[in-house]
Amino acid sequence: MTVPTEEEQRTLPPKQDFSGWYHEILWRAEIMDVRYPVKGLYVWYPFGFALRKQVYGLLRSLMDRDHEEALFPLLIPEQEFMKEAEHIKGFENEVYWVTHGGTTPLDVKLALRPTSETAIYPMYALWVRSHADLPLKIYQIVSTFRYETKHTRPLIRLREITSFKEAHTVHATWEEAEAQVEVAIGLYREFYRTMCIPVLVSRRPEWDKFPGADYTIAVDTIMPDGRTLQIGTVHHLGDHFSRTFGIQYEDTRGEQQYAHQTCYGISERSIAAVISVHGDDRGLVFPPAVAPVQVVVVPIIVGSRKEEVLASADGVAETLRNDGLRVKVDRREIRPGAKYYHWELRGVPLRVEIGPKDLDAGVVTAVTRLGAKSRIPRADLAEGVAEILRQLQDQLLARAETDLRGRVTCAATLAETAAAVKTGVALAPWCGSRECAEALEQQVDASMLGTEVRGYGTEGTHGPCIMCGKPGSPALVGRSF
Amino acid sequence: MTVPTEEEQRTLPPKQDFSGWYHEILWRAEIMDVRYPVKGLYVWYPFGFALRKQVYGLLRSLMDRDHEEALFPLLIPEQEFMKEAEHIKGFENEVYWVTHGGTTPLDVKLALRPTSETAIYPMYALWVRSHADLPLKIYQIVSTFRYETKHTRPLIRLREITSFKEAHTVHATWEEAEAQVEVAIGLYREFYRTMCIPVLVSRRPEWDKFPGADYTIAVDTIMPDGRTLQIGTVHHLGDHFSRTFGIQYEDTRGEQQYAHQTCYGISERSIAAVISVHGDDRGLVFPPAVAPVQVVVVPIIVGSRKEEVLASADGVAETLRNDGLRVKVDRREIRPGAKYYHWELRGVPLRVEIGPKDLDAGVVTAVTRLGAKSRIPRADLAEGVAEILRQLQDQLLARAETDLRGRVTCAATLAETAAAVKTGVALAPWCGSRECAEALEQQVDASMLGTEVRGYGTEGTHGPCIMCGKPGSPALVGRSF
Numbered sequence: 001m002t003v004p005t006e007e008e009q010r011t012l013p014p015k016q017d018f019s020g021w022y023h024e025i026l027w028r029a030e031i032m033d034v035r036y037p038v039k040g041l042y043v044w045y046p047f048g049f050a051l052r053k054q055v056y057g058l059l060r061s062l063m064d065r066d067h068e069e070a071l072f073p074l075l076i077p078e079q080e081f082m083k084e085a086e087h088i089k090g091f092e093n094e095v096y097w098v099t100h101g102g103t104t105p106l107d108v109k110l111a112l113r114p115t116s117e118t119a120i121y122p123m124y125a126l127w128v129r130s131h132a133d134l135p136l137k138i139y140q141i142v143s144t145f146r147y148e149t150k151h152t153r154p155l156i157r158l159r160e161i162t163s164f165k166e167a168h169t170v171h172a173t174w175e176e177a178e179a180q181v182e183v184a185i186g187l188y189r190e191f192y193r194t195m196c197i198p199v200l201v202s203r204r205p206e207w208d209k210f211p212g213a214d215y216t217i218a219v220d221t222i223m224p225d226g227r228t229l230q231i232g233t234v235h236h237l238g239d240h241f242s243r244t245f246g247i248q249y250e251d252t253r254g255e256q257q258y259a260h261q262t263c264y265g266i267s268e269r270s271i272a273a274v275i276s277v278h279g280d281d282r283g284l285v286f287p288p289a290v291a292p293v294q295v296v297v298v299p300i301i302v303g304s305r306k307e308e309v310l311a312s313a314d315g316v317a318e319t320l321r322n323d324g325l326r327v328k329v330d331r332r333e334i335r336p337g338a339k340y341y342h343w344e345l346r347g348v349p350l351r352v353e354i355g356p357k358d359l360d361a362g363v364v365t366a367v368t369r370l371g372a373k374s375r376i377p378r379a380d381l382a383e384g385v386a387e388i389l390r391q392l393q394d395q396l397l398a399r400a401e402t403d404l405r406g407r408v409t410c411a412a413t414l415a416e417t418a419a420a421v422k423t424g425v426a427l428a429p430w431c432g433s434r435e436c437a438e439a440l441e442q443q444v445d446a447s448m449l450g451t452e453v454r455g456y457g458t459e460g461t462h463g464p465c466i467m468c469g470k471p472g473s474p475a476l477v478g479r480s481f
Numbered sequence: 482m483t484v485p486t487e488e489e490q491r492t493l494p495p496k497q498d499f500s501g502w503y504h505e506i507l508w509r510a511e512i513m514d515v516r517y518p519v520k521g522l523y524v525w526y527p528f529g530f531a532l533r534k535q536v537y538g539l540l541r542s543l544m545d546r547d548h549e550e551a552l553f554p555l556l557i558p559e560q561e562f563m564k565e566a567e568h569i570k571g572f573e574n575e576v577y578w579v580t581h582g583g584t585t586p587l588d589v590k591l592a593l594r595p596t597s598e599t600a601i602y603p604m605y606a607l608w609v610r611s612h613a614d615l616p617l618k619i620y621q622i623v624s625t626f627r628y629e630t631k632h633t634r635p636l637i638r639l640r641e642i643t644s645f646k647e648a649h650t651v652h653a654t655w656e657e658a659e660a661q662v663e664v665a666i667g668l669y670r671e672f673y674r675t676m677c678i679p680v681l682v683s684r685r686p687e688w689d690k691f692p693g694a695d696y697t698i699a700v701d702t703i704m705p706d707g708r709t710l711q712i713g714t715v716h717h718l719g720d721h722f723s724r725t726f727g728i729q730y731e732d733t734r735g736e737q738q739y740a741h742q743t744c745y746g747i748s749e750r751s752i753a754a755v756i757s758v759h760g761d762d763r764g765l766v767f768p769p770a771v772a773p774v775q776v777v778v779v780p781i782i783v784g785s786r787k788e789e790v791l792a793s794a795d796g797v798a799e800t801l802r803n804d805g806l807r808v809k810v811d812r813r814e815i816r817p818g819a820k821y822y823h824w825e826l827r828g829v830p831l832r833v834e835i836g837p838k839d840l841d842a843g844v845v846t847a848v849t850r851l852g853a854k855s856r857i858p859r860a861d862l863a864e865g866v867a868e869i870l871r872q873l874q875d876q877l878l879a880r881a882e883t884d885l886r887g888r889v890t891c892a893a894t895l896a897e898t899a900a901a902v903k904t905g906v907a908l909a910p911w912c913g914s915r916e917c918a919e920a921l922e923q924q925v926d927a928s929m930l931g932t933e934v935r936g937y938g939t940e941g942t943h944g945p946c947i948m949c950g951k952p953g954s955p956a957l958v959g960r961s962f
Contacts, residue, residue: 038558043604046549068527073641077519093583101628102574147582160554
């Protein structure tokens with residue numbers, strides 16, 4: 001792992017070949033190893049894990065404002081898992097079951113959590129007693145499991161989802177739970193905005209909501225191949241689960257009431273999005289906010305001034321670290337070009353070069369991952385670098401927003417919808433019936449993603465339903481991962 | 482969760498009744514909820530999780546000096562799990578097996594990792610190519626699973642170990658792996674020292690080593706009831722696993738060599754130790770280094786100066802937070818005594834009280850969890866509090882060391898050994914034979930824990946084996962959890 005391997009030197013497939021690019025970048029940049037000997041399970045390389053740490057550190061910092069982190073068991077006894085009828089129907093085909101301890105068959109089969117409602121809510125029934133205990137807002141970050149029969153893909157469709165952040169809140173009334181849904185959407189928007197990922201928010205159709213929910217709001221982004229990726233969901237659970245699990249509180253008049261709940265989640269698809277939205281033909285491009293390495297310092301070592309240059313490189317790194325940045329100095333004895341390649345592939349936002357000429361001029365040379373080159377006086381180093389990283393962050397967001405806007409088409413006809421979903425999404429008027437949605441999905445080979453769309457270019461697509469001609473309102477249609 | 486409940490007000494069992502005390506403190510201080518409906522699985526309350534975060538934050542900071550964090554899958558296919566013969570024998574009776582996905586029987590049974598050698602080493606076989614890739618030092622913090630048939634106990638003996646930090650290193654030679662064993666012991670000593678927990682280090686008997694290891698070094702502490710708790714192990718794996726999994730490197734002469742390995746782990750028993758070693762009749766006592774709340778500020782609100790006092794309390798908290806401390810202000814409208822009780826139970830190292838008299842005198846009143854009271858001028862607040870916390874940290878370590886020293890007896894006879902293990906451990910000369918160890922264990926109702934003991938009072942117990950009279954060297958004997 002010390003020098004670029006021959007494979008690293010081979011050209012990465014162009015990003016236009018998104019599927020090939022994605023597959024290659026994951027192992028070349030040492031994010032995930034796909035060679036684990038079970039389908040749908042992957043290994044986080046240390047560098048990938050460092051990225052995960054940044055992304056989930058950001059997510060934690062947002063959640064911690066108004067939630068508490070806890071940890072519930074992975075194994076759910078069959079009788080708890082089977083309590084909520086709709087919920088079971090949604091998951092029964094994809095639950096892994098533990099049936100044996102050693103060679104002994106278990107008395108009660110244990111499910112590996114596909115999601116944790118049925119692990120958490122029996123405890124909430126014990127924890128919630130009075131209106132004074134509400135609202136209760138707890139989250140955990142855990143592995144969840146799905147026996148996927150579809151094609152699996154690292155970070156996107158897995159059998160072990162290794163980084164599921166799931167929040168579960170309890171409220172006195174339906175309206176308070178509804179307000180919490182909006183709070184959650186706000187947090188998720190902020191999370192993605194900080195990672196420079198533009199999102200479309202919509203309400204999933206009735207038949208596509210979370211099993212056991214009143215309604216589901218989803219957060220999608222658009223991937224380079226035009227397909228949508230669901231990267232967050234927020235569910236209003238009403239009192240379905242509280243009635244099933246007996247989550248009741250005593251109200252101010254001394255009466256027992258069933259609580260109202262929400263849950264919302266984000267998985268490592270958030271990392272798939274960071275990788276896919278920003279990367280380019282040369283590799284990864286990380287927004288400074290979540291880059292595992294924000295600045296790499298490359299000493300340009302020639303001839304007799306090697307020690308002086310190395311000392312200066314260390315000094316620069318020290319200054320930047322003191323300013324709170326994540327910095328590496330690449331002291332390897334290989335040519336600078338190989339180092340540039342190595343760190344560009346790994347998405348480092350800023351490269352700082354220091355050679356004898358820079359030393360003499362009292363400057364460093366800074367090159368962003370997007371190729372902008374500048375000289376920063378050594379005396380203004382910290383401020384100069386911070387300013388470049390701020391600008392890069394804005395630039396990445398603007399670039400991603402422009403791209404997403406270009407992929408959202410306001411369509412008024414079936415033909416326009418069919419054309420739009422080849423490169424992105426359509427916003428087409430729809431009457432709301434399942435019949436029209438299914439006919440539409442079949443004819444354009446895409447999915448009815450949702451209504452009440454919030455995001456980019458989402459105004460002005462009211463009109464007659466493109467299928468039946470009845471009054472319609474804008475609906476999001478696209479091909480999804 | 483807002484006011485002390487009646488149960489909280491009930492007197493905690495005295496710590497002398499350790500088993501009762503431990504059981505009660507865990508839920509009263511909101512560390513773990515034991516009511517999850519599966520034996521041996523427990524729920525981390527938010528406050529317990531905050532403690533876990535501090536303890537594992539400390540552990541991570543030590544590991545990150547010279548290891549990289551990664552993440553490997555939970556599910557291990559049967560054929561990988563079954564590769565190393567000794568290893569299987571050690572675990573086959575306590576492995577949970579996943580046999581079904583939905584209603585479909587799996588082609589290959591999947592084990593829930595009881596430990597991750599067999600998940601990680603197939604990947605190491607791919608990752609290690611050359612001597613330049615070595616040493617490789619990686620760790621992960623994960624859940625592991627054991628189908629325990631013994632009596633389970635939160636944080637101590639579980640079916641889901643939720644916080645297993647396991648490190649796995651690869652080296653060119655046996656000697657380098659041996660040196661890494663010493664590095665690991667050093668890290669573990671530092672970890673426990675920072676938590677003010679004195680430890681005894683010893684080499685486990687041959688028959689009690691990790692399945693598949695050349696030898697095992699264990700870290701134990703002594704619990705309040707005199708029993709030992711194993712809170713860390715370090716294993717030299719030799720080349721057993723590298724031969725099984727094909728972990729080879731090309732040496733400097735171009736020849737393929739099998740690598741040598743170590744692994745070492747720490748679980749949430751580290752948290753059981755912090756709770757048990759330091760707690761007292763009034764509840765938990767956390768060392769400042771890992772206390773989830775280091776300082777609680779209690780405004781003494783009387784009469785007309787309420788707002789002034791509250792504002793001052795917030796100011797004090799702000800000053801201390803800026804100094805990097807974890808601080809809570811308890812603004813609840815309950816009497817101060819109830820607040821004192823609440824935070825003492827939860828182990829907060831320092832309480833800062835502010836009332837009208839303190840305001841007038843320009844001071845705050847500081848009371849440590851051990852009862853030492855002082856006044857700190859408002860102007861010296863940060864320094865004053867930092868100094869008190871430093872002293873408290875030293876005091877807790879000294880107190881715990883004194884206690885442990887008092888429980889280590891250098892025994893020269895069977896009778897002295899039998900007496901010693903009632904309140905702690907004996908260091909008794911032993912010839913090294915399994916026969917003598919088993920006879921000894923039976924006669925004193927305790928375990929032969931190990932030899933080459935490092936720690937407290939561990940010198941000077943050479944002499945004739947207390948069982949057979951042949952030459953012996955000091956061995957650690959005690960009753961263990």
